[in-house]
Amino acid sequence: MKKLKVKLDTNSYEILIGSGGLRHAGHQLKEKGFAGKVIIITNPIVNKLYGNALKQGLTRDGFETIFLEVPDGEEQKSLEAAGRLYHELTNHSAERTTPILALGGGVTGDLAGFVAATYLRGVPLVQIPTTLLAQVDSSIGGKVAVNHGQLKNNIGAFYQPRLVITDIDTLNTLPAKELVNGLTEVIKSAVIWDREFFVYLERNLEPIKSLDAKLLDGIVFQSARIKAEVVEKDEKDVGLRNILNYGHTIGHAIESVSDFKMGHGEAVAIGMLAAGRISNRMGILDQQELARLKCVIEKVGLPTEMPSLKPKRLIQAMEHDKKVLEGRIRFVLPKSIGTVFITDEVSPSLIERTLGGLE
Ligand SMILES: NC(=O)c1ccc[n+]([C@@H]2O[C@H](COP(=O)([O-])OP(=O)(O)OC[C@H]3O[C@@H](n4cnc5c(N)ncnc54)[C@H](O)[C@@H]3O)[C@@H](O)[C@H]2O)c1
Secondary structure (H helix, E strand, O other), X not given: OEEEEXXXXXXXXXXXXXXXXXXXXXXXHHHOOOOOEEEEEEOHHHHHHHHHHHHHHHHOOOOEEEEEEOOOOHHHOOHHHHHHHHHHHHHOOOOOOOOEEEEEOHHHHXXXXXXXXXXXXXXXXXXXXXXXXXXXXXXXXXXXXXXXXXXXEEEEEEOOOOEEXXXXXXXXXXXXXXXXXXXXXXXXXXXHHOHHHHHHHHHHHHHHHOOOHHHHHHHHHHHHHHHHHXXXXXXXXXXXXXXXXXXHHHHHHHHHHOOOOOOHHHHHHHHHHHHHHHHHHOOOOOHHHHHHHHHHHHHXXXXXXOOOOOHHHHHHXXXXXXXXXXXXXXXXXXXXXXXXXXXXXXXHHHHHHHHOOOO
16 A cells, blocks of 8 residues: 655654455554553445454454444534443443554544544544545645534544545445545645646546546545645644635535535535636636636546526625634635635625626
8 A cells, every 4th residue: 555644743744545445454453552441433435344353354453343323424523422432332341552554535533533533531532434526635734523503613623643544445335426425535635735646637537537546545635635635734734724725715605505506526626717717807717727727627527617696695604604713714725726825805895796697
């Protein structure tokens, strides 16, 4: 498996990426000094698909496995679900040294991570992401959280995993919609950080979409590397890490104003393009670069047209978002493909004009 290191002083860890990761999980955990009992938090869908493979991979190396299931769905990222898990951990006599393995997508990773960060003031966490989004984004960087009331991720912590095991074979069963969600984050990584990677994506999107294992391995690795590099420079999200929100300021507003009829990936794709358009209208992003961005988004099968939602409502939604600083909406805008900048100086009329239609 390919190895990436996230360098965060005493919180440093490795990300292992490749085929067959589940089968070798026991060996990898042993190498990191773990032994005995491990708790696996997952959901019924992922457990049915991959629970057995992971169990075998762990028992072969002498681990005792306890699987805890949480129902599927974003609504499970809650204090109630965390409460039930604390209860089960106590019933299974989990101790300070007992690792929690998060097997699943971003929902499982965020919830299991939150529980690991808080149970007994913190037990070791191992992320085993099974969606493309989780493999390239949510399993890396230590943001763990639950939702509370109407607010997303507003109760949480920075809690780095001890290890991330990314088995790209799990992507074979991923529904197309989830794959596209993940590809949005892959495109985001390239636009914010790595022009060469963007060129690679432009040339290879077709085989990537058809899940060519060799290419997938590479794009997961490159995207994970970018996330790791950004996190290393700003672990606690006080500055640079904000660039990971590229496309999300407008994207979240679209999701919320459309009553979540528009999916996350689709909304963020439109958000990335709208941010590109704003930058272009400010005289920063070149027209050709904007066209290339649009082309890649189109090729993935993501929308490029602004949905017919009222710009004023989108602006209101953005104003309620966490990305507002002293009342001004903060945008991450591309300067050119591979470089972005953060600004809160976009004129309200330009925002409104852009949200009224991308063309
Ligand atoms: N912590 C972070 O830094 C961070 C970053 C980005 C997103 N997130 C969070 O991630 C969450 C979204 O994550 P997600 O997109 O992975 O959604 P998800 O966890 O809900 O997974 C999507 C769907 O795919 C299913 N699934 C998972 N793996 C599968 C597989 N291999 N085969 C078939 N089905 C599979 C799941 O059961 C679920 O139905 C959100 O809650 C978001 O807030 C966190």
